[in-house]
Amino acid sequence: MTEEAAGKSVWRVDIADEAGTIALAQDIASLVKVGDTVTLAGDLGAGKTTFARALMRKLLGDPTLEAPSPTFTLMQVYESGDVRIVHADFYRISSSSELAGLGWEEATDDSIVLVEWAERALDAMPPDRLDIRLSFADADNRDARRATISGHGAYAPRLTAFKALRELLRREGWSDAKRSFLLGDASTRAYETLEKPNGQRAILMISPPRPDGPPIRYGKSYSAIARLAENVRPFVALANGLREQGLSAPEIYGQDLDAGLLIVEDLGREGVVDANGPITERYLEAAAALAHLHSRRLPDMLPVAGDGNYHIPPYDLDALLVEVDLLLEWYVGHLKATVASGARAIFTNLWRQALADVAAAPPTWTLRDYHSPNLLWLDRREGIARVGIIDFQDCVLGHPAYDMASLGQDARVTVPDELELRLLAHYAKLRRDADSTFDMAAFAKAYSILAAQRATKVLGIFARLDQRDGKPQYLGHLPRVESYLKKSLRHPALADIKAWYEANLPGLFRDA
Numbered sequence: 482m483t484e485e486a487a488g489k490s491v492w493r494v495d496i497a498d499e500a501g502t503i504a505l506a507q508d509i510a511s512l513v514k515v516g517d518t519v520t521l522a523g524d525l526g527a528g529k530t531t532f533a534r535a536l537m538r539k540l541l542g543d544p545t546l547e548a549p550s551p552t553f554t555l556m557q558v559y560e561s562g563d564v565r566i567v568h569a570d571f572y573r574i575s576s577s578s579e580l581a582g583l584g585w586e587e588a589t590d591d592s593i594v595l596v597e598w599a600e601r602a603l604d605a606m607p608p609d610r611l612d613i614r615l616s617f618a619d620a621d622n623r624d625a626r627r628a629t630i631s632g633h634g635a636y637a638p639r640l641t642a643f644k645a646l647r648e649l650l651r652r653e654g655w656s657d658a659k660r661s662f663l664l665g666d667a668s669t670r671a672y673e674t675l676e677k678p679n680g681q682r683a684i685l686m687i688s689p690p691r692p693d694g695p696p697i698r699y700g701k702s703y704s705a706i707a708r709l710a711e712n713v714r715p716f717v718a719l720a721n722g723l724r725e726q727g728l729s730a731p732e733i734y735g736q737d738l739d740a741g742l743l744i745v746e747d748l749g750r751e752g753v754v755d756a757n758g759p760i761t762e763r764y765l766e767a768a769a770a771l772a773h774l775h776s777r778r779l780p781d782m783l784p785v786a787g788d789g790n791y792h793i794p795p796y797d798l799d800a801l802l803v804e805v806d807l808l809l810e811w812y813v814g815h816l817k818a819t820v821a822s823g824a825r826a827i828f829t830n831l832w833r834q835a836l837a838d839v840a841a842a843p844p845t846w847t848l849r850d851y852h853s854p855n856l857l858w859l860d861r862r863e864g865i866a867r868v869g870i871i872d873f874q875d876c877v878l879g880h881p882a883y884d885m886a887s888l889g890q891d892a893r894v895t896v897p898d899e900l901e902l903r904l905l906a907h908y909a910k911l912r913r914d915a916d917s918t919f920d921m922a923a924f925a926k927a928y929s930i931l932a933a934q935r936a937t938k939v940l941g942i943f944a945r946l947d948q949r950d951g952k953p954q955y956l957g958h959l960p961r962v963e964s965y966l967k968k969s970l971r972h973p974a975l976a977d978i979k980a981w982y983e984a985n986l987p988g989l990f991r992d993a
Contacts, residue, residue: 490637492644495618496626502528502615505628506535509613512643513540513593515564517636518607520599523615528626529597532615537566540593550597556583558592565591571598577605609634642689645740650675653735653744655683674747682747683734688713689741698803706803708794708877713741716874718783718791719846720745726777728770729859729869738788748869751858754894761900763858763868767851767888768904770865772911775845775881796847796879798833798840805832805934807941815944815959816988824985831978836934839880839927847879848872851887853894882924886932890965892939892958898968929972936966963989 496502513519513536521529534548541561551557551570559566567589574580580602599606612631619625632640650656658675663684673685690712694702704711717738723730731745753763782790809828813820820828850872857869885908889901896904905928912919939962943955967990970979982989 488634488637490632490640490644492630492632492640494628494630496628498624499528499531502531502626502628503535506532507539508647509611509630510536510539512639513611515591515593518589518594518596518610520606520610520612521595521597521615522600522612524617527615527617529615532613533568533595533597536595537568540564540566556585556588558588564593567592567594569594569596571596571601574601577602580605607634609636611636611640642740645737646685646687646742649735649737649740649742649744655735655744658683660685675744684731684745684747686713686716686743686745687741688716688743690739699799703803706799708796708800708875710874712738713743713874714738714785714788714791715793715876716743718785719793719848719873719876721786722780722783722846723774723870723873726774726779727866728774729862729866730873731869731871733786736786738785748857748859748871751860752853753856753858753868754853758894759853759891759896759900760858761903763856764888764896764900764904765907766865767856767868768885768908769911770868770870771851771881771884771888772908772915773865776912776915779846781878793846793876793878795844796840796877796883798836800877801836801840801934802829802832804938804941805829807945808937810941811944811948812940813986814948815956816986818986818988820985824981828981828985831981832934835930835975835978839882839930842880842927844878845881847877847881847883849875849877849883849887851884852891880927880931882927883931883935886928886935889928890932890936890969892936892943892962892965895961926972926974929969930974933966933969933972933975933978936962936969940966 494505496505509519519536521533523529530550533550534546537548537559538544538546541559541564543561546559548557548559548568551568552572555571555573556567556569559568585605596606599612610633612633614629614631616627616629617623617625618627630640632638647656650658655675655677658677661674661676663672663674670686670688672687675683675685691704693711694704697703698706703709710716713736717733717736720730720733724732729748731748733743733745735744736742753760753767782792785791806829809820809825848870851870855870855872857871859867859869885905889896889904905925909919909921909924912924913921940959943959943962946952946955966982969975970982
C-alpha cells in the first residue's frame with residue numbers, strides 16, 4: 482500500500498523471509514543514485530544489516546562484499562567505478578554536532594549515503610531522502626517483516642513512480658521479468674524490454690504525464706496548441722483503435738494511466754530500412770496501410786479501458802501554424818540569421834493562406850510520426866498487418882496527405898525521388914480502388930503543402946533538440962530535411978512561401 486501527503490510518499494511492503502529482504506534491497510538499488518541519502522531503521526534483529534549489505538552489493542556490483550555495520554568505526558567508505566557509498570552508523574553518537582569532527586560533509590559529497598540509526602542525528606539528514614524502517618510483522622513467524630519506505634521532499638514523487646511500476650509489474654504477472662533498457666526518444670518517454678524466465682517478452686513504456694508548459698499564445702502552452710499528447714491515454718485508445726481497423730499496433734497487456742506506465746506487446750526489432758536505406762517492399766506496404774486506413778470511416782472518439790472515452794483532437798490551423806513557427810524560433814538561430822518582425826508576420830500569413838484549405842478538408846486519423854523509426858516489419862503476418870506501428874499517441878484528425886508526406890519524405894533516412902513517386906502512385910491506386918472519386922491532383926497539392934509544413938517544423942525541432950536539449954546528433958539530419966523542403970517548395974501553390982524563404986533564409990538554399 483502507499484500513502485500520499487504533501488512532500489512525503491509512504492510505501493509499505495510485507496516480506497516473508499530473509500530472501501525477501503534481500504530481494505527488496507536489490508530492487509530499491511535501482512531507485513538510488515549518486516547524491517541520494519538513504520536512512521535505515523528498525524529493531525535489533527529486524528534485518529538492517531542484511532538489507533544494507535544487499536543494497537550495497539547491488540549498487541557496487543560486488544556479490545561478495547561483506548559490508549559489516551560500522552558500529553564502532555561510525556563510517557565506512559566503499560568505491561567501485563563511478564559509485565562511492567558512505568555507510569554510516571549513528572548508534573554511538575548523541576547529536577549531529579559530533580559529525581563535524583568526522584568530516585561528515587566532505588566525506589559524503591558526491592556519494593550515495595546509507596545511514597543506520599539516523600534518528601540520533603536527524604537534523605543532519607537532508608530534507609530530500611529515502612527512509613526505510615524494518616519491523617517484525619507476525620509474532621508467529623519470526624522471519625516475516627514489514628518494510629515501511631518513506632520518500633521525503635523531492636524523493637516523494639520518485640518513490641511514488643517507483644512503487645507504481647512495481648505494483649503494475651506484480652499485478653500483471655511481470656515481476657519476475659528481466660528488465661533491460663531499450664531506448665529513449667526525442668521526447669521524455671523511455672522504453673525497456675521485459676523478458677520472463679519462460680521467454681515471453683513485452684515492452685515497458687515509461688511516459689509520465691508531462692506538466693503543461695508556459696503559455697505562449699491565447700493563454701495556452703505549445704503542447705496544447707499543437708495538440709500533443711500529455712499522458713498515455715491517447716496511446717491506449719489509438720493502439721486498440723488501429724488494431725480494430727486491421728493494422729498492427731501493440732496490444733496493451735497492462736496499464737497505469739495515472740503513472741504513465743504501459744506494458745505492451747513487443748513487435749520485434751525488424752525495421753523497414755537496412756544499411757542501404759528504405760526497403761522498397763516495406764515502404765510500399767506502409768503506404769498501403771495508410772490507404773487502407775484513409776479509405777475507412779473512422780470515429781473521432783475511442784474508448785479507454787477503465788477511463789471513459791478519448792476524443793481525438795483536430796489538426797486545426799492553429800496547430801499547423803504553431804508548428805511552422807518553430808523554424809523562426811530555433812532554426813533561424815541555427816543558421817545564424819535574423820528575421821525582422823515584419824517578415825515574421827508575413828511568414829505566418831503566407832502559411833495561414835496555404836494551409837487554410839488543407840485544415841478544412843475532410844479529416845482522417847493523422848498518426849503524425851509515420852516514418853521509419855516508428856515502423857516495424859512483422860514478416861510472419863500478412864498484407865498490411867506486416868507493418869507494425871509503434872508511435873501514434875499524438876494522432877489528430879487531419880488531412881490524409883500528412884502521414885504520406887511523413888513516409889515519402891522520411892526525416893531519418895533519405896527516400897529517393899523515384900521511390901517517393903512509387904509510394905504516391907501505389908497509394909493513389911489503392912485509394913481509387915476503394916473510391917472512384919478520389920482526387921489525386923488535389924491530394925498531390927495537399928501533399929506538397931504538408932510536406933513543406935512538416936519539413937519546416939522538423940527543421941525547428943531538430944535545431945531545438947541541439948540548442949535546448951543538448952542533442953546535437955539530430956543536426957546530422959538537417960541537410961536531408963532541407964532538401965525535402967526545397968523540393969516541396971517547387972509546387973506552384975507554395976510560390977510565395979518559397980520566395981519568402983529565398984529572401985529571408987538564403988543560407989537554406991546554399992549549394993550542398
